[in-house]
Amino acid sequence: MNILYFAWVRERIGLPREKVETSARTVLDLVEELRAREERYAVAFSDLSGLRVAVDQELADFDASWEGVREVAFFPPMTGG
Amino acid sequence: MKISVQEAGFDLGQESQDFAAGHRDMGAIVTFTGIVRDAARGGMVAMEIEHYPGMTQSALEKIAAQAMARWDLGDALVIHRHGRLERDEMIMMVATAARHRKDAFEAAEFLMDYLKSRAPFWKREITAKGADWVASKAEDEDALARW
Numbered sequence: 001m002n003i004l005y006f007a008w009v010r011e012r013i014g015l016p017r018e019k020v021e022t023s024a025r026t027v028l029d030l031v032e033e034l035r036a037r038e039e040r041y042a043v044a045f046s047d048l049s050g051l052r053v054a055v056d057q058e059l060a061d062f063d064a065s066w067e068g069v070r071e072v073a074f075f076p077p078m079t080g081g
Numbered sequence: 082m083k084i085s086v087q088e089a090g091f092d093l094g095q096e097s098q099d100f101a102a103g104h105r106d107m108g109a110i111v112t113f114t115g116i117v118r119d120a121a122r123g124g125m126v127a128m129e130i131e132h133y134p135g136m137t138q139s140a141l142e143k144i145a146a147q148a149m150a151r152w153d154l155g156d157a158l159v160i161h162r163h164g165r166l167e168r169d170e171m172i173m174m175v176a177t178a179a180r181h182r183k184d185a186f187e188a189a190e191f192l193m194d195y196l197k198s199r200a201p202f203w204k205r206e207i208t209a210k211g212a213d214w215v216a217s218k219a220e221d222e223d224a225l226a227r228w
Contacts, residue, residue, distance in 0.1 A: 004133070006203060007203035007205075054201070057139065057140075059199065073136070075133070078197075078199065078203065079198075080198070080200040080201075
């Protein structure tokens with residue numbers, strides 16, 4: 001699965017994208033796996049209320065579950081316009 | 082429907098002319114343009130806009146399609162830039178064409194409200210001291226509730 005990070009999430013984790021092997025079936029499961037990896041992930045994912053997630057390029061909820069998902073992206077609330 | 086995510090600048094006059102010229106049957110054209118300003122008066126010299134290349138275009142298309150479905154519109158246009166923008170440069174524009182002005186105005190406001198917090202762009206303000214990510218505002222999220 002490809003995981004993408006944008007804006008300050010990208011800066012805190014230190015990379016824009018990575019490929020991970022995971023058996024996670026929900027966004028929250030994936031977040032737990034990432035948090036357990038290293039401190040920088042735990043810091044980036046410490047407050048989920050300040051984060052947004054997209055699953056296969058569609059905005060999703062953190063409790064969203066999936067089947068055969070290819071790409072998950074984490075980022076702060078968007079500031080377009 | 083023209084949706085453009087681009088690094089290059091755009092000519093507001095030309096885009097507006099072209100949009101209006103394609104809709105001579107429409108009685109109302111509304112345009113909105115966003116400009117890089119030092120809103121917080123924090124000495125901002127430029128802005129950097131990051132986006133999610135795989136998702137941005139489709140997210141904007143969906144937002145514009147929602148506007149087209151909800152109001153009696155002839156057409157909609159969205160141009161949104163990314164990359165580094167200097168102060169006073171134009172960041173983005175939306176335009177709507179409708180038979181009546183109420184649809185054109187409301188749809189343009191809807192587009193702006195959704196672009197602010199549902200399109201994957203992130204602004205960073207550059208000052209002489211460094212760079213800071215622009216925080217989203219609660220009022221931008223609240224603005225969606227009225228739709």
